[in-house]
Amino acid sequence: MSVQLSRDDVAKVALLSRLKLDDGELDRMTEQLGAILGYVERLSEVDTEGIEPMAHAVERTNVFRADVETPMLPREAALSNAPKTDGQYFLVPQIFDAG
Amino acid sequence: MKYTTIIGLEVHVQLLTRTKLFSGCVNRFNPDAPNSQTDPVTLGLPGSLPVMNAEAFRLAVKVGMALNCEIARFTKWDRKQYYYPDLPKAYQISQYDLPLCSDGFLDITNAEGETRRIGIIRAHLEEDAGKNLHEGGSDSKVDLNRAGTPLVEIVSQPDLRSAAEAKQYLEELKLLLTYLAVSDCNMQEGSLRCDVNINLHVHTDDGHNIPTPIVEVKNLNSFRGVEMACEYETKRQIEDFQKTGQRLGDVPKQTRGWDLARGVSYPLRSKEEASDYRYFPDPDLAPVTVTGEWLDEVRETLGELPAARRDRLGDAWQLSQYDASVIITQGQDVADYYETVAQTCGDGKQAANWVTQDVLRELNERKLSIAQFPIPATVLGNLLNRVVAGEMTVKGAREVFTTLLELPADQVTDATVEQIITDKGLLLVTDTGEVDKAIDLVLADPKHEKAIADVRGGKQQAVGPLIGNVMKHLKGADPKAVRTRLLERIGGA
Amino acid sequence: MTIAGATTADLMAAVASGETTAVEVAQAFLDRIEAHDGSIDAFLHVSKENALAQAAEVDTKRRSGQPLGKLAGLPIAIKDNLCTKGEPTTCSSRMLEKFVSPYDATVIERLRAADAVLIGRTNLDEFAMGSSTENSAFKTTRNPWNVAHAPGGSSGGSAAAVAAGMAPLALGSDTGGSIRQPAGFCGVVGLKPTYGRVSRYGLVAFASSLDQIGPMANDVHGAALLLEAIAGGDPLDSTCLPEAVPSYTSTLEEPIAGLRIGVVRSHYGEGLDAEVNAALQRAIEQYEDMGATIVDVEMPHQQYSVATYYVIAPCEASSNLARYDGIHYGYRAPQFDDMIDLYARSRGEAFGAEVKRRIMLGTFALSAGYADQYYNKALKVRRLIRRDFDKAFEQCDVILTPIAPTPAFKIGEMADDPLAMYLSDIFTIGANLAGVPGISLPAGFSSSGLPIGMQLLAPALQEERLLRVARMFERATDWHTRRPQLST
Structure with missing residues (x-):
């Protein structure tokens, strides 16, 4: 099956991606995503019945660390790249709704 | 109108580990020194990577066992993606389709003294978010000390039937977790938090059951709050049903907050189209397999x-x-x-x-x-x-x-x-000889003749003052024993 | 000896013999950068003072007889997506333009421990997404062999720096060919190790299950030496392999007897540039001349590798790049209406077109209703691709393939057609999907004087074999000794 992405669909994905796109970008994105997804369609030709998904390139299990403290960052370093801070906290505009 | 209240609880419990779930950053409640307990992993800095805390995993397995759950022999970590300022990576590492623990139960005793078995759908391990503080003013503050703290999320079946049962379930759960020593369960500090899922089954006169829309009340941080929220929602939902007739499925699941001061719940705004968790396996973390032997070892530590x-x-x-x-x-x-x-x-x-x-x-x-x-x-x-x-x-x-x-x-x-x-001189005189000697003195005293005669005549209450007098002669004796002996000695009716 | 352009072996020998010092070496490379980077634009940031200070420390250690690390005094250029404490780590993105890392990546710690000299930070496609380095928000790197051409990407800055003799060694990262393809375009050696061979801690993630850091050098020995210094288990990366690291340099000169080289015949047909094809056929013959057996192998699912990759990589990228939301670090839009608007404007304003495209693609492919059709399907095809490799390696020791369908393309040539750019990754992507190591090395030149690279692939953790087979070819040819003429 072929996915026909409308401009509205792309706008929804942009909202989900938290990307503000201007009209020109939306147009281009609609066209380009359509082309790429059209190409990706060829995966549906492959018989994957009974094949386990492979999420890791090297499949290891049981990688743990001991519950032991390691050095932390001083607050100054933690906040050093913050766009807005009062020296103690990260500051964000007053939150009224779930982002 | 007859109805049954249907309640399921989602409880988040912080685990008592030294360090966070995915790094060696200290895990300690510390709101007074914000952003002082972080490292690149906690901050979600570019390039940082998670490594699983073995102790957190072990404690989560203990919780699952104590809740009579099946422990998965294979489990993995998934990213739950959403944007919120307290979530530095914009995804939470959690477990989606293969939770660590599933299909368990917790027995509680309700107010009528009946044992009620509350089903546990699942319990899984995940990382906590940081904390947003809204103190007025134009900005909110974000403290990431809490970010990355290991949490077990315990999801019950909708088996609870009243606010009181919900509270009993929480009390029993807290007790269990305290016995396991996996969490300090301090609700003021947020180490045990609860979301309530609640709706009603309205019983109509013609014998039908109508489920009302499910409402989730989020972030309750006291037992009393849970109880009040359940009571409030029950009332609100029955009124709402009488007004609107809305049933389960007519409207999307609603999320509400709880205003402790006013004792009311209120709708939380959300843009539906703006969220879709897009779970997928975290490529930075390896899955975990456990053996029966290892599970037996953990089980032995349950106590x-x-x-x-x-x-x-x-x-x-x-x-x-x-x-x-x-x-x-x-x-x-x-x-x-x-x-x-x-x-x-x-x-x-x-x-x-x-x-x-x-x-x-x-x-x-x-x-x-x-x-x-x-x-x-x-x-x-x-x-x-x-x-x-x-x-x-x-x-x-x-x-x-x-x-x-x-x-x-x-x-x-x-x-x-x-x-x-x-x-x-608190020791009672148990030597009957001593007691008899004292009784002899009292019985021989002429001023007690009347009382003695009364007792003989069947007036048992007259023995009281006599006992008192016998006791005065003893340094300490059991009044009951003295009474018995006195009655024997006086004899009569 | 001319320092700039010398091999690592020559530099180490010259410093060890006292013919020169680490400071002189560092200064020579800094001078070279000063003289030529204006036309190449390989570097985003040159760490002049730090480099000279590190070099001076090495000289002091050497004079006082203290033990020295493997890379003592060797200048290394660092791709600007590797976190380095106290230095900008921008990923060539407006998003991280002002970001200064408060910590060192594991590879950076290892370079420091090996007494390397960190000479500067190299340009890349924004967040390593691209094959030309044109997606950098800051500058366009030129191919030293012809400045009208792209150096490839995304590690184009590192490849160009080595090719132009501005550093003998560089670190790159490779998610779908981002070390090997620019190495091929610039005529240098680039190695993508087995997934997990080198710690990713501190590598700014693009696609976590595909990303690997690897060495770039002007010869195979340099790549082996650098890999030796950075490889090995790391408790900070759950996906990093704890297996012991062999001494790649000590076995490098031993040819492999009875070598079987796998060739996929379908690689050499339509779509492959004739000069590239000819160079590769010559390379195959040269291996035969050295006694190797050529074995035809089948990779039936390789035709799906680009489609598989361009689902998996964007899915992971969309998640990995979600953290750049203007809250804890990075760019925040100056004006916004509410939280969602703050996120959307910060990201919309600071990310470039290719990054946005991949975030959109990945978000869509993971979204409700589409994840099975795209993401989960791609993960299954990925396993089939991996099985193709497993089967092929039952028949041969290494597989020899082209790096890219053509030599370096012109700057701007592919900019408007993202799909065409993606398709050119066909030869390199498979190694990332399967997690196996691959090396790119010079195998000739086009008639217009552009380098032609070839790729060798080996089973997981067989870097030692890969390097030895590459070295066999290097000893039989002189392509690696050629240096571009830079205008001044």
Whole structure:
């Protein structure tokens, strides 16, 4: 099956991606995503019945660390790249709704 | 209108590990020094990577076992993606389709004394977010000290039928987690938090059941809050149903917040189209497989769980369900204290009376934990043994108890107890010869002739003053024993 | 000896013999950068003072007889997506333009421990997404062999720096060919190790299950030496392999007897540039001349590798790049209406077109209703691709393939057609999907004087074999000794 992405669909994905796109970008994105997804369609030709998904390139299990403290960052370093801070906290505009 | 309230709870419990779930950053409640407990992983800095804390995994397995869950032999970590300022990576590492624990249950006793089995759908391990603080002003503040703290999310079946049951479930769960020592369950500090899923099944006159839309009330941080929210929602939903007739499926699941001060729930705004968690396996973390041997090892560390101990205490010491519950609910240390007192004095009921009344009252008044209580369990047990043996009255023992509480801890010994008993003359005279001698004196006293005659004539209450007079001649005796002997000696009706 | 352009072996020998010092070496490369980077634009940031200070420390250690690390005094250029404490780590993105890392990546710690000299930070496609380095928000790197051409990407800055003799060694990262393809375009050696061979801790993630850091050098020995220094287990990366690291340099000169080289015949047909094809056929013959057996192998699912990759990589990228939301670090839009608007504007304003495209693609492919059709399907095809490799390696020791269908393309040539750009990754992507190591090395030149690279692939953790087979070819040819003429 072929996915026909409308401009509205792309706008929804942009909202989900938290990307503000201007009209020109939306147009281009609609066209380009359509082309790429059209190409990706060829995966549906492959018989994957009974094949386990492979999420890791090297499949290891049981990688743990001991519950032991390691050095932390001083607050100054933690906040050093913050766009807005009062020296103690990260500051964000007053939150009224779930982002 | 008849209806049944249907409640399911999602409980988040912070685990008592030294470090966070995915890094060696300190895991400690510390709101006074915001953003002082972070590292690149906690901050979600570019390039940072998570590594699983083995202890957090082990503690989560213990929780699952204690909740009678199946423990998955293969489990993995998934990213749950959403944007919020307290979530630095914009995804939470959690478990989606293969939770660590599933299909368990927790038994609770409801107000009618019935045992109710509450199903556990799943319990999984995930990382906590940081904290947003809204203190007015144009900006909110974000503290990431809490970010990355290991959490177990425990999701119950919608098996709870009232606000009271919801509260009982939480109390039993908290007790269990406290016994396991996996969490401090401090609700003020947010180490145990609860979301409520609640709706009604309205029973119509023609015998139909109509489910109303499910509402989720989020982030309740006290038992009382959960109870109140359930009561409030029940009322609100029945009114809403009468007004709108809306059923399950007519509207999307609503999320509400709880306003503790006003005692009301309120709708949380959300843009539906703006969220879609897009779960997928975290490529930075390896899946975990566990063996039966390892699970057996963990199971051996569970210890005696509160329900089992409650039953055992009831059986071993002939305690009522109520007394056993009071003791168990106080935690393991109090239960241990009780058991030592009971063993030492040989009478579980006597020990229960003292521990649940005198000892707990003193702990409350003095704001002490049982570990700080000045009277060791064996000392109290030996003291009570004298009461059980009939050598002292309860009143006398209480006098010793009160005296002991005023002494420095190192002086509270069995020897001190003996000294106090001797000094205060609290020991009962059990030598019948002594008692008879005293009775002889009283019976021979002419001013008691009338009373003696009354008793002989069948007026048993007249024996009271005689007992008092016999007691005066003794340094201490059991009034009951004196009464019995007196009546025997006077004879008559 | 001319320092700039010398091999690592020559530099180490010259410093060890006292012919020169680490400071002189560092200064020579800094001078070279000063003289030529204006036309190449390989570097985003040159760490002049730090580099000279590190070099001076090495000289002091050497004079006082203290033990020295494997890379003592060797200048290394660092791709600007590797976190380096106290230095900008921008990923060539406006998003991280002002970001200064408060910590060191594991590879950076290892370079420091090996007494390397960190000479500067190299340009890349924004967040390593691209095959030309044109997606940098800051500058366009030029191919030193012809400045009208792209250096490839995304590690184009590192490849160009080595090719132009501005550093003998560089670190790159490779998610779908981002070390090997620019190495091929610039005529240098680039190695993508087995997934997990080198710690990713501190590598700014693009696609976590595909990303690997690897060495770039002007010869195979340099790549082996650098890999030796950075490889090995790391408790900070759950996906990093704890297996012991062999001494790649000590076995490098030993040819492999009875070598079987796998060739996929379908690689050499339509779509492959004739000069590239000819160079590769010559390379195959040269291996035969050295006694190797050529084995035809089948990779039936390789035709799906680009489609598979361009689902998996964007899915992971959309998640990995979600953290750049203007809250804790990075760019925040100056004006916004509410929280969602703050996120959307910050990201919309600071990310470039290719990054946005991949975030959109990945978000869509993971979204409700589409994840099975795209993401989960791609993960299954990925396993089939991996099985193709497993089967092929039952028949041969290494597989020899082209790096790219053509030599370096012109700057701007592919800019408007993202799909065409993606398709050119066909030869390199498979190694990332399967997690196996691959090396790119010079195998000739086009008639217009552009380098032609070839790729060798080996089974997981067989870097030692890969390097030895590459070295066999290097000893039989002189392509690696050629240096571009830079205008001044």
